[in-house]
Amino acid sequence: MRRPKIVEFELTTACNYACKHCYCNAGKKSKVELSIEQVKHVLDELKSAHVETVDLIGGEPLVRPDIYEIIEYAVGIGLDVMLNTNASLASKEVVKKIKKIYPQLKVGISFDGSLPDIHEFIRGKGTFDKTYKGFMNFVEAGFDVTILHVINKKNYLYFEDMINFAKKHRVSLYVDRFVPVGRGQLYKKILTPNKKEIEYVRHLIEKHKNSINFYVEENISGGLCSAGRTHASVLVDGTVVPCGHFRYDKEYYMGNLNEKSFEEIWKSYDPDVLLDACKVCSMFKRCFGGCRAFAKNMGLKYDPIFCEVESND
Numbered sequence: 036m037r038r039p040k041i042v043e044f045e046l047t048t049a050c051n052y053a054c055k056h057c058y059c060n061a062g063k064k065s066k067v068e069l070s071i072e073q074v075k076h077v078l079d080e081l082k083s084a085h086v087e088t089v090d091l092i093g094g095e096p097l098v099r100p101d102i103y104e105i106i107e108y109a110v111g112i113g114l115d116v117m118l119n120t121n122a123s124l125a126s127k128e129v130v131k132k133i134k135k136i137y138p139q140l141k142v143g144i145s146f147d148g149s150l151p152d153i154h155e156f157i158r159g160k161g162t163f164d165k166t167y168k169g170f171m172n173f174v175e176a177g178f179d180v181t182i183l184h185v186i187n188k189k190n191y192l193y194f195e196d197m198i199n200f201a202k203k204h205r206v207s208l209y210v211d212r213f214v215p216v217g218r219g220q221l222y223k224k225i226l227t228p229n230k231k232e233i234e235y236v237r238h239l240i241e242k243h244k245n246s247i248n249f250y251v252e253e254n255i256s257g258g259l260c261s262a263g264r265t266h267a268s269v270l271v272d273g274t275v276v277p278c279g280h281f282r283y284d285k286e287y288y289m290g291n292l293n294e295k296s297f298e299e300i301w302k303s304y305d306p307d308v309l310l311d312a313c314k315v316c317s318m319f320k321r322c323f324g325g326c327r328a329f330a331k332n333m334g335l336k337y338d339p340i341f342c343e344v345e346s347n348d
């Protein structure tokens with residue numbers, strides 16, 4: 036039976052950064068952002084549907100003044116909790132407060148490059164130092180830290196530097212691929228990596244895999260997309276989608292937690308709807324359809340990074 040293992044929960048769309056690639060177009064607080072009571076209700080729903088891990092994301096989750104109460108509640112009901120942050124607001128005081136509540140928190144911190152220029156091309160001037168300070172505060176406080184790194188056409192050549200940076204700081208490295216959604220749509224020509232560029236990244240993962248702990252998203256490693264199979268995202272208004280990158284595609288919405296329980300939404304959903312034409316292709320067992328959100332957002336039926344039939348650049 037399909038089980039929801041990791042569910043992302045978008046606590047806000049407010050953000051103090053304005054990254055070029057941002058799939059949720061973060062900046063302003065949404066008018067429909069859930070109140071603390073509604074957030075607790077969603078967490079209860081996830082717990083009773085036997086979700087293993089909740090990943091608190093945004094926008095920037097640390098802009099919510101009630102973030103401590105949210106973490107405390109999630110931990111209190113027995114969820115395994117992750118926090119996804121740009122770390123710029125993670126002062127020593129903030130990190131200390133979080134540590135008091137839950138020292139086992141898994142912290143994912145986004146770096147789009149280990150060199151300031153590469154990171155700041157995506158995240159804006161002055162963001163490298165801010166993120167680095169917050170990152171070091173979490174590392175020095177002894178948290179389980181993972182660097183979240185999204186591969187794009189501008190940073191893939193610097194990927195080995197990113198690996199060495201993660202090694203130097205003894206943290207894990209999660210590797211994801213740019214999907215042109217939200218603000219990212221505006222930059223898809225300059226940011227979308229091609230097949231050769233992703234192959235280069237895969238080669239480096241293979242080269243370093245025994246000396247660093249990698250988490251590699253299936254849109255790079257290959258294999259069946261986890262959207263709606265072991266993974267889902269709760270958007271800022273309680274809408275459940277199979278992956279956060281489907282946020283603007285109403286036809287792929289699974290349901291809304293203000294109307295139905297998570298369990299009901301999860302059980303009544305068939306993730307095969309995402310496979311489109313790939314499902315009946317004779318090569319499906321070799322390519323598994325790639326990243327379904329990427330295909331959809333490029334206006335394609337297939338993902339050119341993985342497709343064994345269509346031509347690739």
Ligand SMILES: C[S@@+](CC[C@H](N)C(=O)[O-])C[C@H]1O[C@@H](n2cnc3c(N)ncnc32)[C@H](O)[C@@H]1O
Nearest residue numbers: 056057058093094119120121145183213214219
């Ligand atoms: C939306 S952010 C929210 C958490 C926090 N503000 C941060 O930047 O880490 C979550 C993750 O999604 C990544 N992301 C944003 N836009 C993306 C896109 N178009 N394709 C792939 N990943 C993206 C970010 O780099 C970040 O690692």
Ligand code: SF4
Nearest residue numbers: 050052054057061094
């Ligand atoms: S990627 Fe994260 S830090 Fe950047 S604008 Fe989006 S929510 Fe903010």
Ligand code: SF4
Nearest residue numbers: 254260278326327328
């Ligand atoms: S749609 Fe793409 S980004 Fe989303 S879970 Fe599937 S492979 Fe990953």
